[in-house]
Amino acid sequence: MTGYQGFSVLAVPISGEGDQSENILWKGDLGTPYIPSAVLYDGFLYFTQSNQAILSCVDAKTGKVLMERTRLPGLSNVYASLVGAGNHIYVVGRYGKTAVLKRTGKFDLVTTNTLADRFDP
Numbered sequence: 001m002t003g004y005q006g007f008s009v010l011a012v013p014i015s016g017e018g019d020q021s022e023n024i025l026w027k028g029d030l031g032t033p034y035i036p037s038a039v040l041y042d043g044f045l046y047f048t049q050s051n052q053a054i055l056s057c058v059d060a061k062t063g064k065v066l067m068e069r070t071r072l073p074g075l076s077n078v079y080a081s082l083v084g085a086g087n088h089i090y091v092v093g094r095y096g097k098t099a100v101l102k103r104t105g106k107f108d109l110v111t112t113n114t115l116a117d118r119f120d121p
Contacts, residue, residue, distance in 0.1 A: 003034035003050050026063030030056045041084030044105045048078045057105050066105035074112050080119040092119050
């Protein structure tokens, strides 16, 4: 996955050796992150576009897009990596605004809150 000078995401098996270009399972060109890491949680791969609060989710096995480029309300400048825990996905903006979503593969916002800190890389 890369968001540097273009967007690209692809899946390759981890069992191979050497050149894996013939073994690509799936690939896509959705908006992908530049700095924050994606999170893989129970088969769902969540990631933001560039450093923006625009969220996508794909099925990690098939690459099927489940949620595409959905803006997270009130967040901006996402530099922190996404976190998955307790059946939720957490996305934190640079100025502390946090979105909490249910891990469903769809946009299922539970709440937003504000942490009293700044989150820089």
